[in-house]
Amino acid sequence: MSREVTFVHLTDLHIGDPAVDDHLFSNTQETLKQVLALVATIEPRPSFLVASGDLANRGDAESYAILRQIMQATDLPVVYAIGNHDTREGFYAGMGIETMATDAPYFHDRVIDGIHIVTLDSSTPGYIGGTIEEEQFDWLAGVLDTHPDLPKLIVSHHPPALDEEPDVAHWRHIACEHSVRLGELLEGRDIVGILSGHIHHDRVSVWNGVPVVVGMGQHVATDILRNDVLRMVRGSSFAIGTIRKSGLSVAFVPLPTDRAELNVYPLELLRQRAAAVPVAAE
Ligand SMILES: [Fe+2]
Numbered sequence: 001m002s003r004e005v006t007f008v009h010l011t012d013l014h015i016g017d018p019a020v021d022d023h024l025f026s027n028t029q030e031t032l033k034q035v036l037a038l039v040a041t042i043e044p045r046p047s048f049l050v051a052s053g054d055l056a057n058r059g060d061a062e063s064y065a066i067l068r069q070i071m072q073a074t075d076l077p078v079v080y081a082i083g084n085h086d087t088r089e090g091f092y093a094g095m096g097i098e099t100m101a102t103d104a105p106y107f108h109d110r111v112i113d114g115i116h117i118v119t120l121d122s123s124t125p126g127y128i129g130g131t132i133e134e135e136q137f138d139w140l141a142g143v144l145d146t147h148p149d150l151p152k153l154i155v156s157h158h159p160p161a162l163d164e165e166p167d168v169a170h171w172r173h174i175a176c177e178h179s180v181r182l183g184e185l186l187e188g189r190d191i192v193g194i195l196s197g198h199i200h201h202d203r204v205s206v207w208n209g210v211p212v213v214v215g216m217g218q219h220v221a222t223d224i225l226r227n228d229v230l231r232m233v234r235g236s237s238f239a240i241g242t243i244r245k246s247g248l249s250v251a252f253v254p255l256p257t258d259r260a261e262l263n264v265y266p267l268e269l270l271r272q273r274a275a276a277v278p279v280a281a282e
């Protein structure tokens with residue numbers, strides 16, 4: 001790359017209709033419009049925008065159609081990933097994407113302004129936590145060998161597990177064994193960072209030497225000061241990333257918030273559901 005490249009990271013858009021969705025806790029359509037209006041003011045103009053999953057709150061095709069309509073406010077190239085709240089069927093139908101199999105995982109890569117963007121589908125239909133299917137690992141192994149001269153940016157709704165052993169909150173990341181395998185595949189590559197969401201708070205980790213940037217997203221914010229419950233408060237943010245020869249920097253742009261409580265999940269309920277019943281929480 002010959003110059004620095006700027007991009008925007010959105011995540012957990014959770015587009016839906018509050019009139020019919022009692023698990024939609026904020027006006028996500030308005031938040032997205034507000035965020036896109038702010039994005040339009042960024043100088044220099046970003047090269048692309050990443051939306052790293054949970055694009056719709058219920059995964060219905062109508063919500064993706066609304067998303068497409070709102071996203072017309074930006075003329076930036078948009079790289080979409082899908083998350084646990086998304087459905088592959090709804091996404092393909094609502095976004096107008098032709099596919100041979102409507103239940104196929106949505107993984108893809110493209111080059112924009114000298115950055116090789118590799119997007120994974122970490123969703124596991126019906127479940128909260130993340131996995132990477134076998135066919136996707138095969139694809140990833142091949143695609144990482146392409147564009148060897150370009151820095152790579154990985155997009156995955158679920159961040160990788162930071163520990164090699166499962167913890168009590170295993171629904172919060174890509175399954176440990178898949179995370180380890182992902183780390184092995186990425187080792188030795190020019191990976192500038194991984195962009196993720198899912199856990200609904202801004203967080204930066206260095207994982208095997210790779211920056212993992214998680215955004216709060218636009219629906220609700222996890223109250224990280226509470227460990228006894230999963231408490232969601234009002235809050236949203238997006239991020240501006242810059243890739244230089246020296247690496248990645250990310251600046252978070254929080255929207256004003258009163259941190260009003262929007263919902264509380266008992267942790268035990270989440271553990272039981274994560275173990276036994278398909279459900280989408282975060
Ligand atoms: Fe989410």
